[in-house]
Amino acid sequence: MNLNLFNTLTGKVEVLAPEPGKPLGIYACGPTVYDYGHIGNFRTFLEVDVLRRTLKLLGIPVRHVMNITDVDDKIIRNAAALNQPIGEYTARFEKAFFEDLDALRVQHPEIIARATEHIDQMVKLIQRLAENGAAYQTEDGSWYFRLAAFPAYGKLSKKDLTGMVDGARVDVDEYEKDSARDFALWKAAKPGETSWDTPIGRGRPGWHIECSAMSMEYLGETFDLHAGGEDLTFPHHENEIAQSESVTHKTFARHWMHVRFLLVEGRKMSKSEGNFYTLRDLLIKGFKASSIRLALISVPYSNQMNFTVDGLIDATAAIERLRTFHARLVEAHLEPGSTELKASAEQAETTFRAALANDLNTAEARAPIFELVRMANTALDKNQMLAGDRDAILETLVFFDSVFDVMEDHDAEATRHAIEWAVAEGRSAEIDPKLMAGLSLSDADVDNLIAERTAAKKSRNFARADQIRDELAEKGILIEDSKEGVRWKRK
């Protein structure tokens, strides 16, 4: 099955397919590692994760490159304030970034490319641009891209620059540029700032050049897909196209995918609005990593989504439904054979795949899975499910989870890491007290208490049994009695 994906460049939904015999090349803009990632950042990485998992589901091999921007103005400023080398400063946030990705079960790209490790490639690109007359050096030693050298500028963001007049917003720092809209390729070293000694002078790279240099390094001069947040369309991606195509005279990326922004509680996320969340903020407040993952990916990437605490609670309930069902299904004692439920499971899988193949419509993809859960629960209630049905349903769930990845419970681990981090950072006061109470009880402790409750129930000592259940509930542990025995879960 083909993946149909909206292409920002053409404004149409088009088939995304690799060249015969080659993996599909993806370059996705990664983080600037100057702070902890917020949920807006992670929405983008999560949606790209949905993309790569869907490609795999459809049998399309992937070569996915992500950059790490580990040198820029903010990094230099913040590292200087702490009196640290920038490498030491960025290492901390890069590590945190990958811990967060792991908590959210975002698969790692095949290739991680750090800007500071590709200075040579960037310098060579700037040299080639200079040879073409598309780059020029100013008196202070900085290099700029000459927009006038690239008439197609604006084709991605659909901007017509002919009506834009120079001079309106000239940065005082950049008075030497030929045109106010020319952008920096290379920034001349300022005293005390991190810099590299290169054939084009001492300095550091501008922001856009790293993505051109590193995508070409790992994916070639033309590649299949470039992805990122919608804010990057202009100027970042537009500038990448200008730089790259001015050198190669070939199409840079054939397909462009942009993830829409999210709102938080109906408003733009911002620190001043008080609705700015890092992943870690949410984890230590007691929200589960899986809930955050499901909430963020359940709205298709192409739609603006409203991230809310209520939405997180909803996602938690939805995941509980799936996990409870899965446990019930696995435990059930079934006779051999199969019923029409088997065909329903196969149909659900087909619908699931088709929805994802249709521009990654995750909302539509979820629906047949939940419908299947309801049908299967009904059959289990009526004792009408057979072993062959179960096999088919489990298979469908495997495909579902190969993209959604919320069935298995890894949440306690992610939460524990976040708590350890908060303690180490001196932010213990922000940790939800119930979370701490729950963690004080080990799985073995819970099992022991449940055994005691079962014994109490057997001797019809319901008062004691209910007391144990209430005690556990206070620590966020819920008990479910079933035919197959007692199940429990951490809320």
Place this chain on the structure above:
RNA sequence: GCACCGGUGGCGAAGUGGCUAACGCGCUGGUCUGCAAAACCAGUAUUCGCGGGUUCAAUUCCCGCCCGGUGCUCCA
């Protein structure tokens, strides 16, 4: 100001020129249960921001208005 995107039940959110407008959460009633939980059943939008238009037929296409969001140089 200019450009683009969106407004669907209590909430979130798909979708379609014409079958009962998915799915999740919530709520109400019932079944089951020692009581719960889980699960199931039934109910929960005669209607898709407002006003026009096109059409045999519009929530779906067109126009206007109102509201929300985003972009307009380094923010995913």
